[in-house]
Amino acid sequence: MFRVEAARRTAAAAAALLLTGCATGASVGSTAERLAELEQACRARGGVLVSSGGPPTGRPEVDNHCRIVGGATRLPGG
Numbered sequence: 001m002f003r004v005e006a007a008r009r010t011a012a013a014a015a016a017l018l019l020t021g022c023a024t025g026a027s028v029g030s031t032a033e034r035l036a037e038l039e040q041a042c043r044a045r046g047g048v049l050v051s052s053g054g055p056p057t058g059r060p061e062v063d064n065h066c067r068i069v070g071g072a073t074r075l076p077g078g
Contacts, residue, residue, distance in 0.1 A: 035060040042066035
Protein backbone atom coordinates (compact mmCIF):
# COMPACT_ATOMS: atom_id res chain seq x y z
CA MET A 1 0.00 0.00 0.00
CA PHE A 2 2.82 2.38 0.87
CA ARG A 3 4.47 1.94 -2.56
CA VAL A 4 1.23 2.71 -4.40
CA GLU A 5 0.72 5.95 -2.44
CA ALA A 6 4.36 6.95 -2.95
CA ALA A 7 4.06 6.29 -6.68
CA ARG A 8 0.89 8.39 -6.89
CA ARG A 9 2.52 11.28 -5.05
CA THR A 10 5.59 11.07 -7.27
CA ALA A 11 3.44 11.04 -10.42
CA ALA A 12 1.41 14.01 -9.18
CA ALA A 13 4.55 15.98 -8.37
CA ALA A 14 6.07 15.19 -11.76
CA ALA A 15 2.89 16.27 -13.54
CA ALA A 16 2.80 19.53 -11.58
CA LEU A 17 6.41 20.29 -12.48
CA LEU A 18 5.79 19.48 -16.12
CA LEU A 19 2.74 21.74 -16.31
CA THR A 20 4.54 24.56 -14.51
CA GLY A 21 7.40 24.36 -16.99
CA CYS A 22 5.01 24.57 -19.93
CA ALA A 23 3.09 27.47 -18.44
CA THR A 24 6.09 29.73 -17.93
CA GLY A 25 7.71 29.13 -21.31
CA ALA A 26 10.62 31.10 -22.66
CA SER A 27 10.77 34.83 -22.12
CA VAL A 28 9.51 36.68 -25.19
CA GLY A 29 10.79 40.07 -24.11
CA SER A 30 9.59 42.83 -21.89
CA THR A 31 6.14 44.31 -22.20
CA ALA A 32 7.64 47.53 -23.56
CA GLU A 33 9.59 45.62 -26.22
CA ARG A 34 6.52 43.66 -27.32
CA LEU A 35 4.44 46.86 -27.41
CA ALA A 36 7.09 48.58 -29.56
CA GLU A 37 7.14 45.62 -31.98
CA LEU A 38 3.34 45.66 -32.25
CA GLU A 39 3.31 49.40 -32.86
CA GLN A 40 5.97 49.10 -35.57
CA ALA A 41 4.13 46.27 -37.32
CA CYS A 42 0.88 48.21 -37.15
CA ARG A 43 2.44 51.34 -38.65
CA ALA A 44 3.96 49.24 -41.45
CA ARG A 45 0.41 48.15 -42.32
CA GLY A 46 -0.79 51.77 -42.40
CA GLY A 47 -2.50 51.69 -39.04
CA VAL A 48 -2.34 53.05 -35.56
CA LEU A 49 -2.18 50.94 -32.39
CA VAL A 50 -5.12 51.63 -30.07
CA SER A 51 -6.34 50.22 -26.78
CA SER A 52 -8.83 47.38 -27.00
CA GLY A 53 -10.90 49.08 -24.31
CA GLY A 54 -10.97 46.04 -22.05
CA PRO A 55 -9.36 45.70 -18.66
CA PRO A 56 -5.55 45.63 -18.90
CA THR A 57 -3.97 42.17 -18.89
CA GLY A 58 -0.32 43.16 -19.10
CA ARG A 59 -0.11 41.52 -22.54
CA PRO A 60 0.17 44.16 -25.29
CA GLU A 61 -1.07 41.75 -27.96
CA VAL A 62 -4.34 41.39 -26.03
CA ASP A 63 -4.64 44.94 -24.68
CA ASN A 64 -4.27 46.66 -28.08
CA HIS A 65 -5.33 46.28 -31.68
CA CYS A 66 -4.27 47.85 -34.96
CA ARG A 67 -6.78 50.26 -36.47
CA ILE A 68 -6.11 50.66 -40.18
CA VAL A 69 -6.52 54.28 -41.29
CA GLY A 70 -6.45 55.86 -44.71
CA GLY A 71 -6.69 54.07 -48.02
CA ALA A 72 -7.48 50.55 -46.89
CA THR A 73 -9.52 48.69 -49.48
CA ARG A 74 -10.42 45.15 -50.44
CA LEU A 75 -10.72 45.97 -54.12
CA PRO A 76 -7.86 44.81 -56.37
CA GLY A 77 -5.69 47.66 -57.56
CA GLY A 78 -7.38 50.06 -55.16
